[in-house]
Amino acid sequence: MKMIVAVIKTSRLDAVLDALTEAGASGLTVTEVRGYGRQRGKTEVYRGAEYEIKLLPKVKLEIAVPSDIVEVVVEALARTANTGKIGDGKVFVLDLKQALRIRTGDRDDAAIAG
Numbered sequence: 001m002k003m004i005v006a007v008i009k010t011s012r013l014d015a016v017l018d019a020l021t022e023a024g025a026s027g028l029t030v031t032e033v034r035g036y037g038r039q040r041g042k043t044e045v046y047r048g049a050e051y052e053i054k055l056l057p058k059v060k061l062e063i064a065v066p067s068d069i070v071e072v073v074v075e076a077l078a079r080t081a082n083t084g085k086i087g088d089g090k091v092f093v094l095d096l097k098q099a100l101r102i103r104t105g106d107r108d109d110a111a112i113a114g
Helices: 010-023 067-081
Strands: 002-008 029-035 042-046 049-053 056-065 089-095
Touching: 002 010, 002 067, 010 056, 010 067, 056 067, 067 089
Parallel strands: none
Antiparallel strands: 002 056, 002 089, 029 056, 042 049
């Protein structure tokens, strides 16, 4: 099992969710986050005053998947999140040692299956 963690632009969320469902991801967690990478923020003008936004709004996705569909899910995520511009985000793939569905007691692959 693997845990896929992705940080993407908020504008791409709906397209990414559709692609992940088609790729076989049965569930995920979405969190609104703020941060920066190479962008280092941006400058905005509000009521004639210029100010700097250092932490940009993003969306963090956490997806637990069986090891056999990791590449398909990562490819679908990367393809749909890509705008070709700076700030598209990052994808991290981590080993997932154990999973437990609290309601039923299912463990590991059975716990993350749809």
